[in-house]
Amino acid sequence: MAWKVGAAVAVLLGFVGVSGGVGSGPDPRRAGWRDAYRAPTEIPFPAENPYTAAKAELGRRLFFDPILSGDGTRACATCHIPDLAWGDGRARAATRQQGDMDLRTPTLLNIAWQDGSLGWDGKFRTLESVAAMPMAAPGNMNLPMPDALTRLSSDPSYAAAFAEAFADPAITRERLEAALATFQRLIVTGTTPFDRWIAGQEDAIGEPAKRGFDLFNGRAGCASCHSGWSFTDNSFHDIGVGVGPDIGRGRYKPTSLALQYAFKTPTLREIGQRGPYMHDGSVPTLSAVIDLYNRGGIDRPSRSRSIKPLQLTAAERADLLAFLATLSTSAGRDLVTISFAAKAPAP
Ligand code: HEC
Ligand code: HEC
Missing domain, CATH: 1.10.760.10 (Cytochrome c-like domain)
Incomplete structure (x- = not known):
């Protein structure tokens, strides 16, 4: 027992050394977070419109x-x-x-x-x-x-x-x-380096991307909205982008101030290929997206409480970008190959 504790301490110290002053080692919550990203095994088809x-x-x-x-x-x-x-x-x-x-x-x-x-x-x-x-x-x-x-x-x-x-x-x-x-419903993403890592292949993504994953789920709070395998909570938020007439182009109904400028959380799959970003294409690149979250967007009453200035270092911003890069298949062509491994829903 004493040996195990000692080994764990040595490992922790080792990680602190390796990260060379960037901060701490892997977040102890990482394993639990990883479980939430397992890929589904079947495409869901509604009973009213089964696959044929x-x-x-x-x-x-x-x-x-x-x-x-x-x-x-x-x-x-x-x-x-x-x-x-x-x-x-x-x-x-x-x-x-x-x-x-x-x-x-x-x-x-x-x-x-x-x-x-x-x-x-x-x-x-x-x-x-x-x-x-x-x-x-x-x-x-x-x-x-x-x-x-x-x-x-x-x-x-x-x-x-x-x-x-x-x-x-x-x-x-x-x-x-x-x-x-x-x-x-057959338009499904191919297996990415991230998916291979989630499935257990430790070297499928690099250390910067793993640190980015910890930030995404931890201090940067991205996963509170971009959650699960598809990276969306299927809900609506004002993240502090959108101005003028965009106020009513999202979820807003005159009864709720909180839903002004509130748009659907997009998936982050293949995100590198999908610029310019946001409902209005107002953010040209992924590093500009990270800068926007780092600033916290436009501070206004409708902005989500989960959005606030993050004070990320340049190294942390780079780690987040390295993580986002693991959510794409290597070749754009993979996207044209639609998975036909569809099954009817279980009876
Ligand atoms: C409060 C919920 C919320 C949080 C927290 C959040 N996002 Fe978002 N994200 C959204 C919504 C909603 C949009 C779309 C906003 C719009 O178009 O006006 C979005 C858009 C994006 C986009 C552009 C997607 C596209 O297809 O245009 C990226 C990339 C992104 N978020 C990454 C992140 C990262 C990285 C973090 C953490 C630093 C993060 N998000 C935190 C809700 C959130
Ligand atoms: C002019 C370009 C254009 C064409 C053509 C077009 N769409 Fe779209 N599609 C859009 C835009 C813009 C939206 C967002 C609309 C909104 O949110 O009100 C959208 C939204 C969607 C969505 C919802 C996606 C989501 O993430 O919520 C689906 C599904 C869709 N389109 C399918 C189709 C189908 C099927 C056709 C052909 C019958 C089609 N679209 C033709 C531009 C287009």
């Missing part, structure tokens, strides 16, 4: 097909671009007339885990319900649902694909939405 391969394939075709826009120039993939981590790399999405929309295009990565509150303001309750809005919006795809259904019905190859997916040839709004959602 025919539905997913039909959804894939629809997602990339400009037939869903009025003048045949836009598809869902015009803005949710696989090679750009399923976003579009713009600060705010482009209107049909090449103007700016109010909001940035969010990634669709791991969208299956976000059912219940989709959109920057959470206005969509299900993934199925999202598609009709961009399709019909005059500034976006500009094709009202009845016109879309007529168009698809007069295309024999779509009639055949719907018949295969739904055992019935009728093309309805519900089926169109079900197919698109089934495809989107």
